[in-house]
Amino acid sequence: MLRHVIAAAAALVLAAPALHAQGSADYAVIQKAADAYLSSLAANDFFDVIADDVHERMKSGKKDFVVVDGRVPKDKKYDLGHLPGALFIGVTDIAKPANLARLPKDKDVIVYCDTGQQQNKAVTALRLLGYKAYAMKWGYMAWKVAPPTGSTLDEISAAIANDYPVEK
8 A cells, every 4th residue: 555655745745736637546545645744734733853852862872763954955054063873864855765775664764955945855755665754843953053054044034024014
């Protein structure tokens, strides 16, 4: 079943309009898996953990989790500093068989990127593949100030200063 879900997911990404138009059985499988996943988010705190909790788990010496640094390029990010013990697997490569083989299914897999945006894609893929994956909320910038933390904070400050309109 899982193999069919993965194959259907790949087909859906590449040919979603055609699958939908044809009422494909593969589309229905993917739609049900996506609905089940999205429906479970709120009840599971959106599969987020905060940096303080990750740090506490590290300090406690617990071995029930692994941390994955998904920031790319590796030489400009991971190699310059990463969470203690973190594995490097670029966020776009996390679902490759060789990388999945590095991840335990019986432990929590905590993924982070720079700012918390890209890691959620990896967590979604891992969750759909049966891993107990979690995103470290706000990414590496919740752990240590490093590029692009400054530019992210500048953008947030600019949005506040611009006072963009909202609709009510």
